[in-house]
Amino acid sequence: MAGAFAIGIVGEFVFATRAVIPWVGGAGAGIALFVFVQWWDRTQIVTLAPLGRIVAIVLILGCAGGARHARHQTPSPHALKPAAEASTEATTLQGEVADAPERTDDATRFVLKADTLYGAQDTAAVDGRAHVTLRASPWAEDVGPFPDVRQGDIVRLRGILRLPPELRNPGGFDYRAYLARRGICCTMYVGEPERVNVQRNRRGTLESLLVGAREYIRLQIDRYVPSAEAQGVLRALLLGDRSRVTDAQRERFAKTGLMHLLAVSGLHVFLVGMVLYALLRPFLIRFGMQWRTVEIARAVLTILVLGGYMFLTGGRPSVVRAVIMATLFIGGIVFQRSAHPLNTLGVAALILLAVRPPALFDVGFQLSMSAVAGIVTLNPRLLDAIPERYRASEAVDWLVSTGTVSAAAILGTAPVLLFHFGWVSAAGLLLNIVGIPCTGLALSAAILMAITGGMWSLAGASFGSAADVFVQGLLAASRYGVEWLSWAGIRMATPDAWGLGALVAALIALAQWPRPHLRWRWVVAAFLFATLSAWEGAIGRDSGPALNAVFFDVGQGGATLLTTPEEHHVLVDAGPRSPSGSAAEFVILPYLERWGIQELDAIIVTHPDEDHLGGVPALLREISVDRVLDNGRSASSELYEEFGRLIEQSETSRKTVQRGDTLLTGSSVRIQILAPPRGESAQTKTKNNASVVLRASYGEVDLLLPGDIEAGAEKNLVRTYGKQLGSEIVKVPHHGSSTSSTPGFVQAVSDSSEGVHAVISVGQGDRYGMPHETVVSRWERHGMTVHSTAEDGAVWMRTDGQEVWQVHWK
Numbered sequence: 001m002a003g004a005f006a007i008g009i010v011g012e013f014v015f016a017t018r019a020v021i022p023w024v025g026g027a028g029a030g031i032a033l034f035v036f037v038q039w040w041d042r043t044q045i046v047t048l049a050p051l052g053r054i055v056a057i058v059l060i061l062g063c064a065g066g067a068r069h070a071r072h073q074t075p076s077p078h079a080l081k082p083a084a085e086a087s088t089e090a091t092t093l094q095g096e097v098a099d100a101p102e103r104t105d106d107a108t109r110f111v112l113k114a115d116t117l118y119g120a121q122d123t124a125a126v127d128g129r130a131h132v133t134l135r136a137s138p139w140a141e142d143v144g145p146f147p148d149v150r151q152g153d154i155v156r157l158r159g160i161l162r163l164p165p166e167l168r169n170p171g172g173f174d175y176r177a178y179l180a181r182r183g184i185c186c187t188m189y190v191g192e193p194e195r196v197n198v199q200r201n202r203r204g205t206l207e208s209l210l211v212g213a214r215e216y217i218r219l220q221i222d223r224y225v226p227s228a229e230a231q232g233v234l235r236a237l238l239l240g241d242r243s244r245v246t247d248a249q250r251e252r253f254a255k256t257g258l259m260h261l262l263a264v265s266g267l268h269v270f271l272v273g274m275v276l277y278a279l280l281r282p283f284l285i286r287f288g289m290q291w292r293t294v295e296i297a298r299a300v301l302t303i304l305v306l307g308g309y310m311f312l313t314g315g316r317p318s319v320v321r322a323v324i325m326a327t328l329f330i331g332g333i334v335f336q337r338s339a340h341p342l343n344t345l346g347v348a349a350l351i352l353l354a355v356r357p358p359a360l361f362d363v364g365f366q367l368s369m370s371a372v373a374g375i376v377t378l379n380p381r382l383l384d385a386i387p388e389r390y391r392a393s394e395a396v397d398w399l400v401s402t403g404t405v406s407a408a409a410i411l412g413t414a415p416v417l418l419f420h421f422g423w424v425s426a427a428g429l430l431l432n433i434v435g436i437p438c439t440g441l442a443l444s445a446a447i448l449m450a451i452t453g454g455m456w457s458l459a460g461a462s463f464g465s466a467a468d469v470f471v472q473g474l475l476a477a478s479r480y481g482v483e484w485l486s487w488a489g490i491r492m493a494t495p496d497a498w499g500l501g502a503l504v505a506a507l508i509a510l511a512q513w514p515r516p517h518l519r520w521r522w523v524v525a526a527f528l529f530a531t532l533s534a535w536e537g538a539i540g541r542d543s544g545p546a547l548n549a550v551f552f553d554v555g556q557g558g559a560t561l562l563t564t565p566e567e568h569h570v571l572v573d574a575g576p577r578s579p580s581g582s583a584a585e586f587v588i589l590p591y592l593e594r595w596g597i598q599e600l601d602a603i604i605v606t607h608p609d610e611d612h613l614g615g616v617p618a619l620l621r622e623i624s625v626d627r628v629l630d631n632g633r634s635a636s637s638e639l640y641e642e643f644g645r646l647i648e649q650s651e652t653s654r655k656t657v658q659r660g661d662t663l664l665t666g667s668s669v670r671i672q673i674l675a676p677p678r679g680e681s682a683q684t685k686t687k688n689n690a691s692v693v694l695r696a697s698y699g700e701v702d703l704l705l706p707g708d709i710e711a712g713a714e715k716n717l718v719r720t721y722g723k724q725l726g727s728e729i730v731k732v733p734h735h736g737s738s739t740s741s742t743p744g745f746v747q748a749v750s751d752s753s754e755g756v757h758a759v760i761s762v763g764q765g766d767r768y769g770m771p772h773e774t775v776v777s778r779w780e781r782h783g784m785t786v787h788s789t790a791e792d793g794a795v796w797m798r799t800d801g802q803e804v805w806q807v808h809w810k
Contacts, residue, residue, distance in 0.1 A: 002346040002353070004058040008065025009357045018074055023067035030059030069357035080114050080128025084161045084186035091161040092118035093188060096202055097153045098129065099314060100214055102243035107135035108146060109243070111184060112157070129184045131164070132157060137191040138579030146193045150211050152203030159190035168553040168793040169587045170809040171422075171594035181358040210311055214239055217312075220453040221446070224464025230471040233262070234446050237439070240264045240313035249475065254421075256481035257410060257428025257489075261439045261474065264313045265368060269322035271443050273306040277330065299330045317352055317359055318368040324348035325372075341376040345369065366416045374412015377511035379404050399433060406432040411507055415500050418492040422594050427485035434477045442470035493595045498536055502529035541800060547669055547698040548807075549729060549797045550591070553789040554583035556763030556770075557611030560705060560731060561591070562696055566666035569597055572604045572694070572705050577614030577639065584615030589622055599624040601665055604657075606691040606707030608635035613643060620646040629663070631676055631692050632656035657692060659720075668801075669698045674721065675706075675713060688734060689713035695727065699801020702727040704749060708734040714745035726751045728804045729797050732779065732786075735762040736771020741778060750782040757804060758784040759795045 008023070017023075034056035041049035075081070083091070095114035102109045110132055117126045136143035149155060164187050167174035179185070190196055203211065217238055225231045232244030242250075242262060253259045261267070280298035289297065306323045313319050328344040331337075349369055352359055359365045382404040391397040406429050417424040428435075445467035453460025492499065509522035537543055545565030552559040554575030562570045575583025592598075603625055605613055617639070619625060628647060634640060647654050657663075658678045663671035675693035691707025704727040709717075714733065717725060725748040733740035750756050758779045760771045771788065779786050787795040787806070796807035 001057070001061055002349040004061035005065035005068075005350055005353055006360055007058075008062035008067075009069045009353060009360050011062070012066040012069040012073070012357075013361070016073075017066075018070055020067045020070045020074075023063045023070060026063035027060050027067065030056050030063060033059065065353065065357065068354060072357050076127040078125050078127040079185070080117070080126045080130065081163070081185040083117055083124075083126060084130075084163050087161045089160075090158055091188075092156065092158045093126075093130065093161065094118070094154070094156040094199075095130075097149055097151050097155060100151050100211075100239070100241070101149050102241055104243050107133055108149060109133050110149060110151075112155070112188070118156075128186070129182075130161065130186045130188045131179055131184050132159075132188045132190065134190050134193075134196060136193075140191065144193050146190075147196050147198050149196070149198060150201070150203075152207045152211065153201045154199045156197040156199060157188060157190050158195040159188045161186055161188050163187075166793075167810060168789075169591060170550065170794060170796065171591035172587065173590070177361075181362045183356070183358075206311075213308075213312060216454070217450050220450045220460060220464075224449050224453055224460045225446075226465060226468050227472070229475060230468040233471045233474065234442065234467060236262050237264065237268060237443050238313075238446055238450070240316055240319070249478070252478040252482045255425060255427075255486050256431050256478050257425035258431055258435050258474075258478050258481070260367075260371065260409075261435050263318060263364070264316060265318040266322035266325070266372065267436065267439065268443060269306060269309070269319060269326060271440055272309050272447070273302050273323075273326055275444075276305055277302040295334050299334045302330060303327050317362065317365045320352055321345075321348045321368050321372070324351055342373065345372050345376065363416070363420050366420075367413050370412045370416050371409045372412075374408045374410075374507075375405055378408035378411055378507065381510055381513050382407055402433050402436060403429065406436075411510075414490070415504050415507075418490065418503070419495045419500060422493045422495075423489055423491050423596075425485075425489040427481050427488045430485070431477050431481045435474055438470045438474040438477065442467045442474065445470060491596050496533055496536070498529050498533035502526045502533060505529055541803065541805070542798070544800055545668070546798050546800050547696070547701070547703070549696075549703055551731065551759045551761055551787075551789060551795040551797070552583070552587050552591070553793045554587055554611075554615070554761070556735065556768065557583060557614065558606075558707075558731070558735070558761045559583060559588060559612075559615065560761075561588070562665075562669075562671075562703075564666045564669040564698075566668065568601045568665040568669070569599070570602045570604065570663070570665055570671065570696075571600050571619070573606055573612040573707075574603065574615030574619055576611040577617075582615040582618045584618035584622075588615060588619065592623065597623075599626065601626050602663065603628045604663075604692060604694065605630040606693075606705075607631055607687055608633060608637075608640050608643075609687065609708065610637070610639055612708070613639060617642050617646055620650055620652065625650070625652045627653045627655060629655050629657045629692070631658075631690050633687060633690050635687075663694075669696055671696045674725075675709065675717060677716065677720075686710070686712075693717065695725075698799060701729070701799040701801055701804055703729040703797075703799075705731045706733045708740075710734060710737070710739045711742050714740065714742050718744050718748045721748070723748060723751050725749050727756070728799070729757050729759070730784075732758050732760045732771070732775070734770075735768075736760040736775045736788075738769070738772040738775060741775045743778065746778050746782055746784075750779075750784055755804065756782075756784050757797060757806070758786045759797070760786065760788045760790075762788060762790045764790045 012023070034053060037049050037052035037056060093112065093114050094116040095112045098111040098113040112130045112132045114126050114128050114130055117124045134146045134149070164176040164179050166176045218235065221231050221234050225234055229249070232246070235244055236242040245262060253262055277298055280301060281294060284294045284297055306326055310319050310323045325344045325348050328339060328347060332339055352365065386400055391400050410424065410426065410428055414424045445463045449460050449463035449467060452463065505522050505526035509519050509526060512518040512522060547565065548563040550561045552561070552575065557576040558573040559575040560572045562572065571588070574588060577583070600619070600623065603616060603619065605616060605628065608630070657673045659673060659675055660678070661673040665671060672695050673692060674695055676690045688708040688710050689712050691709050691713070693706045693709060696703040704725065710733070727749055730749050762770050776786055789795060794809070796809050798805055798807050
């Protein structure tokens with residue numbers, strides 16, 4: 001049933017009809033088919049009525065899913081999104097704080113359910129949700145604290161209203177799609193406290209209790225838990241608030257397969273609710289209650305506690321799923337009815353999708369469902385494969401059971417992880433044996449701390465210290481896991497549909513192992529998919545060795561990664577840096593991590609401007625860099641001083657390059673330095689004209705990267721090299737500025753052949769008048785195919801040494 005409903009959601013997503021009536025018509029046809037099949041079954045001795053009923057039910061539920069998704073996606077006549085699209089300056093917005101704000105040392109974030117938009121001339125009613133960030137501008141001085149904002153408050157804000165950024169780079173994060181799946185259409189940034197006006201609150205009794213409970217738990221955590229890092233983890237475990245968990249900690253948990261321990265999920269629901277359910281029985285029996293009364297009482301109490309915990313943690317899909325399954329399980333005990341775990345999982349999925357259909361495309365929803373499905377279907381097969389003699393004692397049996405459950409969860413989530421992240425860690429198979437007990441004990445101690453801390457300080461301090469110790473054990477498991485086991489796993493940087501199909505079929509075959517007739521069908525299917533995957537990788541122009549050039553979208557700046565057929569990696573420039581972070585952190589490092597690149601053979605800094613040098617310090621801190629090459633020019637900036645200091649502290653070598661130098665990167669690709677010329681000339685006195693210009697050659701294809709050179713340096717290159725500048729791929733100088741791309745230079749570069757690609761690395765919004773229309777038309781008149789990172793996001797070009805083509809990575 002849940003599968004059919006999900007198919008309908010996918011159908012509406014693909015066809016994007018935004019119309020409910022066709023789906024309702026399809027459901028009506030399904031009902032008519034069901035009625036007909038029922039009548040047919042009564043009039044015939046031998047019929048296909050069972051099959052007909054299944055088809056009718058699938059059709060009804062599929063159309064119901066499509067109709068629900070179409071209704072959910074239908075925009076409101078007062079939608080907030082058009083206002084965000086049209087907004088060019090500060091906007092005043094009023095609404096209700098819809099969730100528990102997440103507070104860090106420098107920012108407060110929450111979702112605003114907007115109802116009123118204040119314009120310069122009038123006021124309009126709006127309907128939409130915005131993700132709001134209250135944070136002082138990094139350039140502001142002496143900014144006071146922002147007002148304390150709580151869930152249910154009615155606030156009036158004045159700030160920058162924008163659409164969330166889309167996916168702009170391979171390996172990046174599609175923030176717009178992520179928020180859209182949560183019903184959030186736009187973002188708002190407020191940089192000054194006086195622009196936040198808390199008017200009143202609209203909290204009911206339940207919401208007031210939740211707000212008070214969250215504040216109380218935060219107070220107890222801060223009061224009794226000694227270390228700041230343990231406080232952050234316990235906030236995540238008890239409240240679902242991961243704002244105090246550092247990026248480094250999240251990365252370690254993700255790399256070691258322990259991320260599920262930070263996300264409130266079935267494990268936490270089991271510890272909070274099911275342990276309570278088990279303990280309530282002997283407690284209630286002491287009051288002389290009958291069996292039926294005891295079962296009903298403990299069922300009601302446990303479900304109430306689980307419901308409260310669900311609301312306390314923000315109602316995340318994994319928690320809702322676990323609470324629904326626990327409720328169905330407890331209800332089965334009370335009414336003495338048993339249900340297969342997959343059926344309860346299906347009911348939970350059906351309820352979640354009926355409430356919020358886009359959850360189907362949410363990674364968290366997919367991981368939650370696939371993990372439970374893996375445990376239910378695969379864990380029994382893994383346990384059956386282990387001889388009884390290895391499970392003689394309770395301790396050994398617990399270790400074996402923990403290991404098989406972890407393995408089943410890892411296998412169940414592997415297709416989802418490979419598709420979305422390109423990596424599935426096997427380290428969790430061992431680390432969960434330590435991580436799960438530490439998480440359970442830490443959560444249990446924290447719950448006892450919260451219960452006793454307000455009444456008995458000694459007990460609160462004791463339980464808080466114990467929780468801290470267990471959290472430190474969990475953090476140590478992730479830390480040592482990264483050091484020792486980060487290599488253990490499977491990588492699939494680019495999703496392979498046939499390969500994933502083979503993996504899914506193999507897992508189904510394992511789950512169906514006791515049923516030979518089904519087992520071998522899925523084994524054959526897995527073999528077939530694996531064969532198709534192998535053939536797809538062996539034929540076609542993407543199958544052979546190639547030179548890849550990825551022109552990252554780093555905003556107003558430049559960063560290009562060259563990857564040779566021998567897997568050598570050369571980064572030319574690293575984009576800009578701002579107070580909120582650098583392009584290396586948000587763009588380059590995620591790409592390197594997705595593709596498993598742990599070392600750069602070289603970083604070439606064309607010139608020391610901030611929009612080209614800004615990301616280099618972050619790269620020097622995070623990954624191994626063999627050498628750094630630049631033009632030898634210095635700059636009077638803190639960034640340049642930090643750059644030089646980090647090179648001295650690391651084992652990275654540094655060299656100045658000039659015209660005539662050659663960079664060896666394997667046997668197939670040759671990188672020549674064309675500029676700056678040796679010795680200072682009139683053309684290289686300006687910092688842009690002193691840029692390093694390089695040409696990478698692979699087979700019959702040349703790639704030209706000229707930095708930010710302008711007219712003077714271009715004329716020097718044309719005079720020196722003439723038609724030798726001809727290239728099949730060229731990065732347009734100086735972001736398409738009118739001071740570059742002179743007619744003579746464009747003519748010399750485009751003389752090589754037809755089908756030449758020109759890439760402009762430039763920020764969105766045309767803030768600096770780049771790229772200039774005249775420059776773009778000049779390149780196009782010479783037969784160039786012009787690509788712009790402002791319009792297309794990152795541009796990925798690939799060549800086999802003869803042909804050049806664009807890789808469509810989205």
